[in-house]
Amino acid sequence: MIDTHAHLDFSEFDPDRAAVFAAMAAVGVTGAIIPGVSPSHWDKQLAVAAEFDCYFALGIHPWHCPPVLEPAMSELEALVNRHLGNKRLVAIGECGLDKRHSQPWPLQVAYVQAQLDLAKRTDLPLILHVVKAHGEMLALLKASRPARGGVVHAFSAGPEVACEYIKLGFKLGVGGLVVNPNAKKLHKTLSEMPLDAFVLETDSPAMTPITSAVSRNDPTNLVQFVDEIAQIRKKTNVLISEQLQANARQLFDL
Numbered sequence: 001m002i003d004t005h006a007h008l009d010f011s012e013f014d015p016d017r018a019a020v021f022a023a024m025a026a027v028g029v030t031g032a033i034i035p036g037v038s039p040s041h042w043d044k045q046l047a048v049a050a051e052f053d054c055y056f057a058l059g060i061h062p063w064h065c066p067p068v069l070e071p072a073m074s075e076l077e078a079l080v081n082r083h084l085g086n087k088r089l090v091a092i093g094e095c096g097l098d099k100r101h102s103q104p105w106p107l108q109v110a111y112v113q114a115q116l117d118l119a120k121r122t123d124l125p126l127i128l129h130v131v132k133a134h135g136e137m138l139a140l141l142k143a144s145r146p147a148r149g150g151v152v153h154a155f156s157a158g159p160e161v162a163c164e165y166i167k168l169g170f171k172l173g174v175g176g177l178v179v180n181p182n183a184k185k186l187h188k189t190l191s192e193m194p195l196d197a198f199v200l201e202t203d204s205p206a207m208t209p210i211t212s213a214v215s216r217n218d219p220t221n222l223v224q225f226v227d228e229i230a231q232i233r234k235k236t237n238v239l240i241s242e243q244l245q246a247n248a249r250q251l252f253d254l
């Protein structure tokens with residue numbers, strides 16, 4: 001299994017990163033995609049991805065947009081172009097819209113639009129972070145029509161919203177929320193949408209599942225997410241992990 005969204009470059013993993021990768025391997029989590037968050041993080045992100053043989057995405061997270069678009073977007077495009085032949089670069093992101101965050105809305109829109117355009121120019125899929133802004137994001141995607149689609153990470157909405165993204169070529173990232181019995185809309189989406197619409201993720205070190213005894217999330221938790229999805233779909237966990245792994249391979253061309 002591959003964790004399609006894990007910030008294994010974050011400082012929370014500095015004390016024991018090698019041990020985390022060893023624990024992942026022990027439970028069958030053989031790799032991860034490390035998403036980009038901000039220009040100041042890219043160097044460390046690329047170093048960790050190289051050291052631990054991870055895939056990565058390059059982008060600017062809506063929480064971390066520099067106050068003006070330039071030179072940040074030019075730097076991003078130059079870095080992406082430098083890595084276009086690198087098999088580890090698999091997406092643009094994470095980028096998106098977050099109405100719960102205080103970043104000025106016009107700035108968030110400008111950055112996500114610029115990254116939708118970049119994904120098109122570089123023929124890469126997108127990793128999207130969308131909080132309380134599905135209507136606005138869907139409108140941008142309908143106007144922009146990214147050729148390779150992407151994933152809406154940490155998806156929590158119901159089947160109607162899910163369907164709109166799927167029609168645009170997007171998959172839904174499922175993580176720690178799945179083991180929360182109160183995540184009714186997500187559970188409805190998981191039981192009604194086709195299995196090829198989902199990929200697995202943790203968003204480590206954030207989004208710790210309520211079942212966890214420790215505060216830091218890590219990719220070994222994928223195992224329990226698969227068990228939960230298997231119960232919802234009344235399938236074996238082997239079938240679920242194989243299908244969701246195949247989805248990730250297809251989406252990100254792994």
Ligand SMILES: [Zn+2]
Pocket residue numbers: 005007035094203
């Ligand atoms: Zn993230």
